[in-house]
Amino acid sequence: MLVNGFVELKRDEVLETVKGRVEQGDDALKILDDARHAMTVVGDKFQEGTLFLAEMMLSAEIFKEVVTILQPGMDKARPSESIGKIVLATPKGDIHDLGKDIFATLLIAQGFDVHNLGVDVDPSKVVDTVREVKPDFVGFSALITTAFASMKKTTDILISEDLRGSFKLMVGGGVTNSVLKDHVGADFQTIDAMEGVSYCLKTMKEKNQ
Numbered sequence: 001m002l003v004n005g006f007v008e009l010k011r012d013e014v015l016e017t018v019k020g021r022v023e024q025g026d027d028a029l030k031i032l033d034d035a036r037h038a039m040t041v042v043g044d045k046f047q048e049g050t051l052f053l054a055e056m057m058l059s060a061e062i063f064k065e066v067v068t069i070l071q072p073g074m075d076k077a078r079p080s081e082s083i084g085k086i087v088l089a090t091p092k093g094d095i096h097d098l099g100k101d102i103f104a105t106l107l108i109a110q111g112f113d114v115h116n117l118g119v120d121v122d123p124s125k126v127v128d129t130v131r132e133v134k135p136d137f138v139g140f141s142a143l144i145t146t147a148f149a150s151m152k153k154t155t156d157i158l159i160s161e162d163l164r165g166s167f168k169l170m171v172g173g174g175v176t177n178s179v180l181k182d183h184v185g186a187d188f189q190t191i192d193a194m195e196g197v198s199y200c201l202k203t204m205k206e207k208n209q
């Protein structure tokens with residue numbers, strides 16, 4: 001149902017379906033996962049050449065509206081006290097944010113305090129936020145390889161400013177792998193948001209022991 005709505009750009013139908021499922025008490029995380037699956041199908045169709053770039057961009061907008069509808073339900077379920085602080089960014093040169101925002105939404109649902117800096121983020125903005133927020137984690141999300149250089153540059157500045165030791169560094173997103181993790185000197189890498197959430201929960205548990 002959601003898949004067809006995303007592929008055929010039936011925005012109103014998708015939003016009505018999602019609202020209906022929320023009203024019936026369906027789990028917000030399950031609905032989010034269904035929307036993520038629909039977006040993956042859209043991506044596959046784009047790669048096959050059966051969907052245009054503009055159509056994929058519209059699907060991405062529908063996805064964001066779905067996340068906005070689901071957010072209040074997830075906020076209600078979250079613990080009242082923050083269990084850890086995370087700074088998230090898509091580095092300079094990259095404007096993909098669907099995966100990053102899914103990760104942010106899941107973290108918020110678990111009770112993390114997320115500082116989501118958005119896309120195409122300048123290294124100085126990350127450095128300033130780390131200095132101000134003193135996070136437990138910094139996460140970079142990348143979908144294009146050209147963003148790797150700015151990820152490395154940001155990390156190098158964090159090291160030279162003596163800030164790198166105070167948080168765990170995570171890299172995620174479709175094009176990331178263990179080679180990039182080692183190149184950047186990250187502590188953790190994944191292409192699965194749930195794995196990232198588990199890593200954050202485990203790390204905070206160890207920190208608080």
Ligand code: B12
Nearest residue numbers: 043095096097098099139141144145172173174191193196
């Ligand atoms: C949707 C999409 C777009 C949308 C983005 C909309 C948006 N708001 O994000 C639009 C249409 C705007 C777009 C634009 C472009 N795109 Co594009 N796009 C895609 C596509 C189809 C899907 C990406 C996606 O959203 N996947 C779904 C999400 C949910 O997956 P994900 O990001 O991996 O996230 C998951 C995990 O990785 C994890 N995660 C994500 N981030 C993080 C971070 C942390 C810390 C953690 C722990 C976990 C985590 O959580 C998520 C859930 O599990 C991919 C192809 C593909 N099939 O992957 C191409 C792709 C990424 N795009 C590509 C390209 C080239 C571009 C453009 C340059 C195209 C152009 N010619 O203009 C521009 C980018 C311009 C720029 N400077 O960034 C290439 C990149 C190639 C490369 N290797 O560098 C791809 C691979 C397509 C291809 N095969 O050529 N794109």
